[in-house]
Amino acid sequence: MMDVGKLIVVDIRYDQTRVAVLEDGELVEFYMEDDEKQGLVGNIYRGRVVNVLPGMQAAFVDIGLEKNAFLYAGDINADNTVFDFGDKGNGREIKEISLRDIIREGQEITVQILKESMGTKGARVTTHITLPGRYVVLMPTLNYVGVSRRIDDEEERQRLRKIAEAIKPENMGIIVRTAARGKQPEDLVPDIQVLCRLWARIKESEKEGQVPRLLHKDESLLYRTVRDIFCPDVDRLIINDYYHYQKVVELVKTISPSLVGRVEYADAQRNLFEIYGIDSKIEKAIQKKVWLKSGGYIVIDVTEALTVIDVNTGKFVGKASLEDTAFRTNLEAAEEIAHQIRLRDIGGIIIIDFIDMAEEEHKKKVLEVLEQALKKDRTKTNLVGLTGLGLVELTRKKVRPRLSTAFLKPCPYCNGTGRVYSEATVIAKIEKELERLFSANEAWGALVEVHPSVAHAWEEDKEALEQLETTLKKRICIRADENLHVEESRIQLLKGPGDLEKSFRFS
Structure with missing residues (x-):
């Protein structure tokens, strides 16, 4: 099914939300979130510094996750209202001050996740808190005004910058988002007011409670999709869950009333991802x-x-x-x-x-x-x-x-290399294992079960097999098992010919 223009398809089922963004029928963005395992980026925590590493210009902060978060010196707010530098600062930049003069082990701090945990690394956090709205991003710990780089019209950039400077809260910063293009001050002010109230609640919740703890959880994937992606350049947003469809309509009425008519409900029985060929596109991706x-x-x-x-x-x-x-x-x-x-x-x-x-x-x-x-x-x-x-x-x-x-998860056999051992290498490893087993145990021989391709390669080289039996002075029997991985093998030591007959009889 081909759709011209920009389309957002939302599939909600089995406690999982999937969002696909298509442009002229091509999948360009894909997001997925489970109810039990939502994304962490944007979450704000009250954490405790557990380790300060001046040599790395970084610190590790316990925020209650499996791995301690990583706080880089450049992500620490140098404003005295956030950290007390005493007389150590003297107006110098953070990189010129010893990290131990800024934060100390055991100190409680409020941080926000910048990057999720990846591989062996914990989440990266910052003390530069940002609270995104529809048209602006509030930066309560910075005194700064910025305009989205995606607005490339210089005249419009300057217009929005002047508006932002006039309406921004005192001693706070705001960044004007791309969605604010063409908007007036009265469109941006409600956004700022909501975000300021949110920040006041976060500051209030800092005061009491156990540490570490979550102070503010970022909105759900569906909410972020409407807030950040559902803009005038989107022709339709289709969703297959009626309850969430109603919530989306209410949300759009609040933040972008002109787009309400572009929200569509699709019968829950219809597999939207199949209709638009999204699953096959993800497979290719x-x-x-x-x-x-x-x-x-x-x-x-x-x-x-x-x-x-x-x-x-x-x-x-x-x-x-x-x-x-x-x-x-x-x-x-x-x-x-x-x-x-x-x-x-x-x-x-x-x-x-x-x-x-x-x-x-x-x-x-x-x-x-x-x-x-x-x-x-x-x-x-x-x-x-x-x-x-x-x-x-x-x-x-x-x-x-x-x-x-x-x-995808790493292959348990190749450990991410994309390769497995050749049959000859597998045989060589088995031969070494047989030598070890026979030197430590009294046995007449051994039954070796391997993948069919390994069995075929071994039986093809009869001279090498005979030489192995002569060297070890043991009988080696090979049996193919298609249920084994090419690198796997099972070795059963045999006390005599009778054990071999029993093994084949009950196999």
Whole structure:
């Protein structure tokens, strides 16, 4: 089913909320949240400092989660109203002050989660609290005014900045969001008032209670979707749960009355993700290889430090010259790479290895296409440019784990390498294990159960098997079991030929 324009599809069932954003039928963003396991980014906690590491310019804070949160010195508010520096500050920047002069172990502080826990790392937190509304973000611990970079009209930026400076609360900061484009002061003021009341409640709840504890939980995925994504550029928002449909309508009436008519309820029996082919699109979004329409493809390799994207011509051979083939493939790949980065929510350092091009004009054009395509992404991305090796480097803000982590887990056999031991390596390991077992036990022989491919490889090399039996002076019997993984084996020591007969009789 093809839909032109921008569409938000919300599927709620089995205590799970799934949100898909489609543009002209293509899946561009996907979010998922369980009722029991909601996202943590934006949550505010009263925590206790458990460890201060001046050498790393960081501290670890217990906020009640499984892993202690990581507080970097740059994320500590230098305002004396938040931290008491005594006479240590003297107007100096935080990086010039010893961290132990700012915070101490055992100290209670209020922090907000910036990035969720990823892998072995705990959540990253900050004392720079931000409270997002529909049109503005309130920063109660900073005195600052900013305007969303996605508003590129300089005249509109200046207009909104003047409005923000006139209506911002004293000694607080606000950032004007993209949704405020074209809005007047009377549209922004209610937003600020609600957020100020929220901050007052948070400050009040700081005063008493056990530490660590949650002070404020960020809104649900459905609420954030309406607040942050459901803007005038969205043609429809379709939801298959009537109760939540009513809640969405009420919310939209409050924050964007003009969009109420674009909210639609779909029969709960209809599988919206199947109708719009979203499940199959998600399947493709977690694959390593992505095919381009021309026949070329890109390969996305994710490591802990960075993501590497390689571009290949594949089946595309072109019609003119090698340079033209490379150029056309790279242009198509640039669009698809921007799409995949946004869809997969890839963050951190990203390196792109485009096909080599000789003409500088072609290189410039590919970078322009990539930069333009990246502008569709709501998450901040910085295109650094070409490295000395001709690779394209960019960085993207990392907030939550990648899309793939919601559906995939590390392979227990390959440990994330994407490879398993060859049959010959598995056989060599079994031979060593047999040597160890026979040296420690009295036995006539052994029955070895292995995957069929390993059994076939072992039986094919009869000379090696006979040599093993001669060396060990034991009888070795091999049996294939298709239920075993290629790296798995089971070894049963045998006291005599009778044990072997029994084993085969009861198998």
